[in-house]
Amino acid sequence: MHPAYLEASKLARESYSRLLAFLAVRCKDLALVEDALSDAFVSALKTWPERGIPDKPEHWLLAVARNRLRDQHRRTSVSESALLLLQQTAQSLGDTGPTVFPDERLKLLFVCAHPAIEVGLRAPLMLQVVLGLDANRISRAFLVSPYAMSKRLSRCKAKIAAANIPFAVPEASDLPARLEPVLEAIYAAFGLAWGDIELQQEGLADEAIWLMRMLLSLLPGQAEAHGLLALMLHSEARRAARRDERGIFVPLSEQDTAKWSLSAQAEAEGHLRAAATLSGGIGPFQIEAAIQSAHASRARNGCIPWRDIAGLYDALVRMRPSLGSLVARAAAHGQANGPGHGLQVLEETRSYKARFHYQPYWACRAHLSTQLGELKEAEAAFGRAIELTADGSLRQYLEGQRGRLEKL
Amino acid sequence: MKYILTMNETDADFEARKDPAQADEYWGAWSAYARAVREAGIQVAGAGLQPPEAATTLRIREGQTIVHDGPYADTKEQLAGFFVIEVPDLDAALAWAAKAPSARSASVEVRPLLQTPGQ
Numbered sequence: 001m002h003p004a005y006l007e008a009s010k011l012a013r014e015s016y017s018r019l020l021a022f023l024a025v026r027c028k029d030l031a032l033v034e035d036a037l038s039d040a041f042v043s044a045l046k047t048w049p050e051r052g053i054p055d056k057p058e059h060w061l062l063a064v065a066r067n068r069l070r071d072q073h074r075r076t077s078v079s080e081s082a083l084l085l086l087q088q089t090a091q092s093l094g095d096t097g098p099t100v101f102p103d104e105r106l107k108l109l110f111v112c113a114h115p116a117i118e119v120g121l122r123a124p125l126m127l128q129v130v131l132g133l134d135a136n137r138i139s140r141a142f143l144v145s146p147y148a149m150s151k152r153l154s155r156c157k158a159k160i161a162a163a164n165i166p167f168a169v170p171e172a173s174d175l176p177a178r179l180e181p182v183l184e185a186i187y188a189a190f191g192l193a194w195g196d197i198e199l200q201q202e203g204l205a206d207e208a209i210w211l212m213r214m215l216l217s218l219l220p221g222q223a224e225a226h227g228l229l230a231l232m233l234h235s236e237a238r239r240a241a242r243r244d245e246r247g248i249f250v251p252l253s254e255q256d257t258a259k260w261s262l263s264a265q266a267e268a269e270g271h272l273r274a275a276a277t278l279s280g281g282i283g284p285f286q287i288e289a290a291i292q293s294a295h296a297s298r299a300r301n302g303c304i305p306w307r308d309i310a311g312l313y314d315a316l317v318r319m320r321p322s323l324g325s326l327v328a329r330a331a332a333h334g335q336a337n338g339p340g341h342g343l344q345v346l347e348e349t350r351s352y353k354a355r356f357h358y359q360p361y362w363a364c365r366a367h368l369s370t371q372l373g374e375l376k377e378a379e380a381a382f383g384r385a386i387e388l389t390a391d392g393s394l395r396q397y398l399e400g401q402r403g404r405l406e407k408l
Numbered sequence: 409m410k411y412i413l414t415m416n417e418t419d420a421d422f423e424a425r426k427d428p429a430q431a432d433e434y435w436g437a438w439s440a441y442a443r444a445v446r447e448a449g450i451q452v453a454g455a456g457l458q459p460p461e462a463a464t465t466l467r468i469r470e471g472q473t474i475v476h477d478g479p480y481a482d483t484k485e486q487l488a489g490f491f492v493i494e495v496p497d498l499d500a501a502l503a504w505a506a507k508a509p510s511a512r513s514a515s516v517e518v519r520p521l522l523q524t525p526g527q
Contacts, residue, residue, distance in 0.1 A: 116498060163520050164409050166497035 008049035010210075013132035015057035016041045020129060021104040022058070024111075025167040027085050030129060030157040036082035040064035041132065058101040062090050105130055106218040107167045113181040114165050121156050122185040128153060130214075131207055141192050141204055175222070176280050183228050183285060186211050190232050205236060226275035227286030230268040234292035237264035249397040257299035265296050284320040287312055306336035323352045327360045331367070339371035359388035363398065375405050410452055410494050410521040411501040416514040417488035422459045437509040438489075444507065445491055454491040485514040492521070 016037060023033045040061045054060040069075070069083040111117075112126040124142055127133045139149035159165070170178040190208035212229045219225065241259035244250050272293055275286050291312045298304050313329030326349045334342020346364060355361040366381035382402035389395040424430035438456065445451045463479040479486055488510060495501050498518070505516040 114498075116502075163498045163518075164496075166499050168499075 005049040008053060009045055011053050011057065012041070012044040012048050015061055015101070016044065016132045017105055017130050018101050018103055019058040019061050021108040022102060023085060023089060025104045025107055026089070028164065028167060029161045031154065031161070032078060032082055034129070035078070036069060036086060037061060037065050039068045059093065062086060066090060103218065104167070105214065106169055109182050109215060110169060110178060111160060111165055111167055113185050115181070116159065116163060116165055117156060121152055122181060123188040124149060125153060125156055126185050126211065127189055127207070131211060133207065141189070179222055179224065182215065183224060186215070187228060208232065209236065221278050223275040223278040223280040224283040224285050226271040226278065227283060227289045230271040230275065230289035231285055231292055233264045233268035233271070234289060234296060237261040237268065237296070243393060247393055249391070249393040252295060253304055260296070260299060269293060284316060287316045287319065304335070306332055310336040323349060323355055323358055324360065327358070327364050331364045334368045334371070339368040342368045343372070357388065359385055362388060366401070370401070370405065373408070375408060379405055409497065410492060412519050412521060413491045413493065413501065413505050413508065414487060414517045414519070415489040415508055415510045416485035416516065417510050418485055418514050421488065421510065421513050425459070441508055445493060445504065450493040450495055450504070452492040452494050454489070456489040457487055460486040
């Protein structure tokens with residue numbers, strides 16, 4: 001798609017989400033507002049790329065939405081309320097109202113990640129109401145049918161209205177705790193794209209980064225938010241290096257650093273430095289970003305500072321233990337202090353039953369066993385890892401590694 | 409907006425009501441909470457319930473009335489009391505739920521009341 005076309009679509013989505021947030025804050029019924037705006041939104045997505053962005057985009061959407069509702073032949077009580085809301089809003093904004101529309105999307109982000117919303121639905125909800133992504137695209141990303149996703153999101157919005165979840169930015173004292181699920185949801189959306197070439201092509205990683213930038217512009221001064229953006233930018237910086245010319249997976253330590261984006265890395269570093277000076281203190285996202293930063297230093301120094309990375313993982317698991325971070329920590333310790341030590345550290349995952357199904361655990365085990373010369377263990381571990389690997393090019397790589405065992 | 413806070417408690421909590429070593433603390437905590445709700449001016453209704461053993465459950469199926477001894481569900485946590493409060497939003501209701509003694513030992517369910525037309 002033509003870049004100007006994509007840009008116009010993006011701006012249509014941005015105006016839609018600003019207007020939706022503004023209306024939702026006032027009437028507290030997300031589903032109602034979405035219904036009221038949906039026709040106007042579709043119209044904007046179609047016409048703005050061809051005819052250009054209107055001067056007052058939200059006013060345009062509001063006017064078109066009002067006209068559509070007025071023209072409906074059969075009006076339900078729901079659409080009557082919606083029409084009334086739009087008319088009152090248009091009146092209060094007036095023709096001489098601000099060109100730059102008030103932005104209430106921060107409140108919407110906090111609603112989507114409210115503790116009363118089911119954890120697994122926060123990211124999809126954000127993508128739908130704050131980014132204006134369509135349900136099909138969202139459902140593909142989360143591997144559920146559009147029907148199932150639609151139903152779940154409907155229930156979510158019904159819960160928000162029924163239980164009267166407030167549309168508000170939390171008090172300063174609650175902010176760090178309430179911000180965490182917002183960041184987790186954005187990272188979840190980003191993480192989906194990161195592991196899936198198709199979704200990357202759909203630009204889901206870009207959307208997550210854009211959401212993060214929006215959050216930072218609306219809520220500056222939060223260290224973990226800067227940490228998360230730094231983490232995402234470091235990951236994005238390496239996108240072109242993850243596969244070689246033949247489409248084969250390249251592990252991080254072997255990537256061609258010339259393919260890394262210097263500008264993305266520089267921006268990441270800027271955010272990481274900013275985080276160090278801001279309120280909220282050190283958190284898991286900043287530590288993960290620091291780990292990425294350490295990996296990125298290979299471009300300058302020619303080697304990976306594994307001791308530093310192992311130390312950072314130690315801090316991460318103390319703060320936020322998880323199967324993923326424990327495995328990555330074991331890999332780092334394996335590099336820094338030898339494979340025997342790495343396997344010992346890996347054993348700290350024994351209380352996590354899920355490790356049996358966790359691909360990185362087996363890949364790490366296979367790699368460390370190979371280095372130790374425990375070839376039978378390595379073969380078995382590779383086998384399990386390969387079974388668990390969905391990505392074709394990564395599976396090919398692992399099969400290649402397993403094949404090399406015979407020559408050892 | 410009105411919410412009901414249903415206070416669930418464990419067997420151990422119900423035992424504490426009668427245990428001389430724990431009773432004062434148990435009732436003290438609930439009195440303090442009830443007073444706080446009253447003094448905040450948010451109370452619509454509230455009451456403690458007698459323990460699950462005092463409950464009787466009635467069902468009518470296929471024209472037959474079935475009455476059985478005990479609460480409707482045999483769960484680890486049982487209904488122990490309730491408060492109906494009027495507060496601006498869910499966050500306010502959750503903040504009051506968090507103050508209830510049974511939040512720490514068992515759970516508190518927070519549910520909005522149906523809004524009748526005209527409210």
